[in-house]
Amino acid sequence: MTDTSNGRTGAAVRLDGVTFSYGEASMAFDLTVEAGSITAIMGPSGSGKSTLLNLVAGFETPKSGRVLIGDRDVAHEPPAARPLSMVFQENNLFAHLDVAQNVGLGRSPALRLTPSDRTAVSEALVRTGLGGKEHRLPRELSGGERQRVALARVLVRDRPVLLLDEPFASLGPALREDMLGLVADLHAERGMTVLFVTHQPEDARRIGETMVFLEDGKITAIGEVSKFFGKHGPEAFRRYIGSVAGSLQSHGIARKRT
Ligand SMILES: Nc1ncnc2c1ncn2[C@@H]1O[C@H](COP(=O)(O)OP(=O)(O)OP(=O)(O)O)[C@@H](O)[C@H]1O
Numbered sequence: 001m002t003d004t005s006n007g008r009t010g011a012a013v014r015l016d017g018v019t020f021s022y023g024e025a026s027m028a029f030d031l032t033v034e035a036g037s038i039t040a041i042m043g044p045s046g047s048g049k050s051t052l053l054n055l056v057a058g059f060e061t062p063k064s065g066r067v068l069i070g071d072r073d074v075a076h077e078p079p080a081a082r083p084l085s086m087v088f089q090e091n092n093l094f095a096h097l098d099v100a101q102n103v104g105l106g107r108s109p110a111l112r113l114t115p116s117d118r119t120a121v122s123e124a125l126v127r128t129g130l131g132g133k134e135h136r137l138p139r140e141l142s143g144g145e146r147q148r149v150a151l152a153r154v155l156v157r158d159r160p161v162l163l164l165d166e167p168f169a170s171l172g173p174a175l176r177e178d179m180l181g182l183v184a185d186l187h188a189e190r191g192m193t194v195l196f197v198t199h200q201p202e203d204a205r206r207i208g209e210t211m212v213f214l215e216d217g218k219i220t221a222i223g224e225v226s227k228f229f230g231k232h233g234p235e236a237f238r239r240y241i242g243s244v245a246g247s248l249q250s251h252g253i254a255r256k257r258t
Pocket residue numbers: 022023025043044045046047048049050051052
């Protein structure tokens with residue numbers, strides 16, 4: 001299931017004829033994501049970005065079609081059985097557990113940790129800049145630190161696929177830049193397949209290799225990130241970027257999501 005032929009350890013992700021609907025909002029996805037790549041998922045609000053990730057993660061089940069991770073069809077497997085980690089915009093942590101315990105859950109849901117699990121937790125905390133904060137509760141951390149804890153848990157889980165659903169959207173520009181750098185470093189180290197949803201074109205440019213653009217529950221453009229931002233990028237994407245830039249300017253803010 002993992003592909004190490006290119007030195008990367010991620011697994012390919014494939015949505016094959018997947019259909020899904022929430023009442024009137026119907027969606028259909030066909031997508032192949034290369035093992036070990038970083039894919040940005042963009043598109044207008046309500047276009048289906050989170051739903052696409054939720055179908056991969058198992059929080060939603062397709063009406064038809066296959067969800068493949070590596071060679072395995074996981075479409076009907078519960079989220080915990082799938083070989084992936086997911087980080088959301090917020091609420092990634094258990095409020096009553098301290099930092100080390102929240103990270104330890106990535107090794108054992110019952111927190112029965114072996115000495116080597118504890119070592120992995122300590123190393124992940126240092127790696128994510130949280131050394132010395134292991135006994136804090138989530139409410140005693142900043143928003144950026146809480147997302148670091150979630151990334152430390154990703155590190156100790158060490159799964160071949162990482163799904164990020166706007167995890168840094170509520171952070172300021174400098175902090176977001178730091179966190180994207182951390183994701184890029186973790187990817188360089190572990191080579192997992194990363195799919196991330198963002199509303200920020202510069203996030204896609206910063207760490208994305210492939211861009212998937214959604215409109216009305218469908219993928220309407222896909223390709224190299226650099227080509228999307230060029231003069232010959234897909235028309236729908238250029239329109240979308242134009243409207244995002246316009247709305248940011250009219251609100252007098254440069255980078256934060258409206
Ligand atoms: N739990 C739900 N119940 C009913 N409809 C839903 C639910 N979640 C999403 N939808 C609808 O499904 C469509 C796709 O939603 P989704 O959250 O995937 O979009 P998105 O592109 O991630 O949007 P945003 O950028 O605003 O987060 C929208 O029409 C939305 O209203």
